[in-house]
Amino acid sequence: MEPILKGRNLVKRYGKVTALDSCDFDLMPGEILAVIGDNGAGKSTLIKTISGAVIPDAGSIYIEGKEVKFTSPIQARAHGIETVYQTLAMSPALSIADNMFMGREIKKEGFMGTIFRQLDRKKMETLAREKLTELGLMTIQNINQAVETLSGGQRQGVAVARAAAFGSKVIILDEPTAALGVKESRKVLELIQDVKARGIPIILISHNMPHVFEVADRIHIHRLGKRLCVIDPKDYTMSDAVAFMTGAKEPPSEAVAA
Amino acid sequence: MADAQDYEKLATSNAQTVAQFADDDRGFVGRLQHRLHLTPSLVPLIVLVLAIIVFGILLGSKFFSPFALTLILQQVAIVGIVGAAQSLVILTAGIDLSVGAIMVLSSVVMGQFTFRYGLPVEVAVACGLLCGTLCGFINGWLVAVMKLPPFIVTLGMWQIILATNFLYSANETIRSQEIATEAPLLQFFGTTLTIGADEAGRGGANFTYGVIFLVALVLALTYVLRETAWGRHVYAVGDDPDAAELSGVRVKRTLISVYMLSGLICAFAGWALIGRIGSVSPTSGQLANIESITAVVIGGISLFGGRGSVLGMLFGALIVGVFTLGLRLLGADAQWTYLLIGLLIIAAVAVDQWIRRVSN
Numbered sequence A: 001m002e003p004i005l006k007g008r009n010l011v012k013r014y015g016k017v018t019a020l021d022s023c024d025f026d027l028m029p030g031e032i033l034a035v036i037g038d039n040g041a042g043k044s045t046l047i048k049t050i051s052g053a054v055i056p057d058a059g060s061i062y063i064e065g066k067e068v069k070f071t072s073p074i075q076a077r078a079h080g081i082e083t084v085y086q087t088l089a090m091s092p093a094l095s096i097a098d099n100m101f102m103g104r105e106i107k108k109e110g111f112m113g114t115i116f117r118q119l120d121r122k123k124m125e126t127l128a129r130e131k132l133t134e135l136g137l138m139t140i141q142n143i144n145q146a147v148e149t150l151s152g153g154q155r156q157g158v159a160v161a162r163a164a165a166f167g168s169k170v171i172i173l174d175e176p177t178a179a180l181g182v183k184e185s186r187k188v189l190e191l192i193q194d195v196k197a198r199g200i201p202i203i204l205i206s207h208n209m210p211h212v213f214e215v216a217d218r219i220h221i222h223r224l225g226k227r228l229c230v231i232d233p234k235d236y237t238m239s240d241a242v243a244f245m246t247g248a249k250e251p252p253s254e255a256v257a258a
Numbered sequence B: 001m002a003d004a005q006d007y008e009k010l011a012t013s014n015a016q017t018v019a020q021f022a023d024d025d026r027g028f029v030g031r032l033q034h035r036l037h038l039t040p041s042l043v044p045l046i047v048l049v050l051a052i053i054v055f056g057i058l059l060g061s062k063f064f065s066p067f068a069l070t071l072i073l074q075q076v077a078i079v080g081i082v083g084a085a086q087s088l089v090i091l092t093a094g095i096d097l098s099v100g101a102i103m104v105l106s107s108v109v110m111g112q113f114t115f116r117y118g119l120p121v122e123v124a125v126a127c128g129l130l131c132g133t134l135c136g137f138i139n140g141w142l143v144a145v146m147k148l149p150p151f152i153v154t155l156g157m158w159q160i161i162l163a164t165n166f167l168y169s170a171n172e173t174i175r176s177q178e179i180a181t182e183a184p185l186l187q188f189f190g191t192t193l194t195i196g197a198d199e200a201g202r203g204g205a206n207f208t209y210g211v212i213f214l215v216a217l218v219l220a221l222t223y224v225l226r227e228t229a230w231g232r233h234v235y236a237v238g239d240d241p242d243a244a245e246l247s248g249v250r251v252k253r254t255l256i257s258v259y260m261l262s263g264l265i266c267a268f269a270g271w272a273l274i275g276r277i278g279s280v281s282p283t284s285g286q287l288a289n290i291e292s293i294t295a296v297v298i299g300g301i302s303l304f305g306g307r308g309s310v311l312g313m314l315f316g317a318l319i320v321g322v323f324t325l326g327l328r329l330l331g332a333d334a335q336w337t338y339l340l341i342g343l344l345i346i347a348a349v350a351v352d353q354w355i356r357r358v359s360n
Helices: A043-051 A073-078 A096-100 A121-134 A152-166 A182-197 A209-215 A238-246 A253-257 B002-025 B027-038 B042-062 B066-091 B099-115 B121-144 B150-169 B176-182 B184-190 B209-227 B229-239 B241-246 B251-277 B288-298 B310-329 B334-359
Strands: A005-014 A017-027 A032-037 A058-063 A066-068 A081-084 A170-174 A202-205 A218-223 A226-231 B192-195 B205-208
Touching (some): A032 A209, A043 A073, A043 A081, A096 A152, A182 A202, A182 A209, A209 A238, B066 B099, B066 B229, B066 B310, B099 B176, B099 B288, B121 B150, B121 B251, B184 B251, B192 B209, B241 B251
Parallel strands (some): A032 A202, A081 A170
Antiparallel strands (some): A005 A058, A218 A226
């Protein structure tokens, strides 16, 4: 089966620091792929090369077999790759609806939209509200409240809702449950399953092993800037995964080949 | 399982009650803070209305007449227009020290192109507007593409543009009568509409086209900033440029367009300046950059970017105008005006910091 998203020999250096060392990457259609690794293993850099936020020094990225070169997140988004960054990438002073539609605002139909370029606030607010309701973020009372007035978990929820609403090919979630309470984490995990049920593959970066083992179909273990191995969570335990990731245990040879 | 669900239901209803208690506890001050957080231009509006009332009581009809009140408008027209340009730049967390210089150079280009080269006045005006936009583009390019700090870029451009202005104009003033007879279009913004003057033509409300342009400009910018995608992007870039970039805003393009628009507005201010003083003088408008920053700050626009409105800037400029005229009519030393404006600037920034605390 052809991977929907494929990376080959990706290299990225920051001065003398090598963040990605000829790294390969494969995402199969419809799967949830977890990416785990120690701090500084290069997970974030890998994800950013795929989402267009970092331009790799070498190597290539393929979507559905076709090579693509992203020089900005906007291009990756145009290809249907949507990312929830750890920093969430939201403008604190702007409203939830403004943030959800940032960079892809809906204009009013007809004369006011084409000539005066007026935004269709009502439509954007209704859609934003729908997406939040799907996620069960009912504690947000006012869709027009500034993002800075939300709690950390609510902000994360809005960011995830934004990605889920617009991602058509791949959704990348960088530590989506790190700031969330138990209930909100559960909602995000449910959402991940929902999105998968719609046939959209997900890349999940997380340090939370129970969450990873609960939802992932395959686990990409990242170590020292490259893919160490890919394992099936059904065949290994969490402590195995941690041992591979920290270098305490050699990875199984058949998983390295995969 | 049923227990667990009951438990969760209970938890949600509890959370909501707690939220409401917290709401009530904030009291009047808390609610005011929230209100101001939503509409930052409310503070300068309140100050403006209070100032008008106080001076109205102290001075009576001398101040509270259509003539005096519209005089204030005429006096703030130039600062207001430049302030609108400054507002745009400050909303992106930048600052433009070169606004006054761009304004003067543009007015000199309009004048010299007409009188030195004998170009049709319409063409000369268009060249002046183009000149302002070009200066803005250079600022924007240095800030967005070269990633230089706006303060440094515009400090340098201020000197460069001002020197260019003096070198090019040879420090030569074009006199008012010449303009009035040969190229009246240059004084277009000085044209006055008078409503309700007495038979001798005194008193009444006087609106110059410059004033009308200022109001129209502020309303147009308010609409653009609030209702269009570009406007939202300006705020997002000022708020957090990295986040804006990641969420799909073309940050460089937005920044350059902001500086270009700012330059264009400054050029219009230059045109309005000719209308205001009658002549084209390369030495005029030297304080416009500081005065525009004052109007912006008193108007409640945050120097850290992303917060505030152009309407607030207009109120800020008017507050300065009201104080200036009011104190002069009271016969006070002009230094009192500066002293009070200094206090207002500091108070405005203090209020800005207080309002921001609503989020913590």
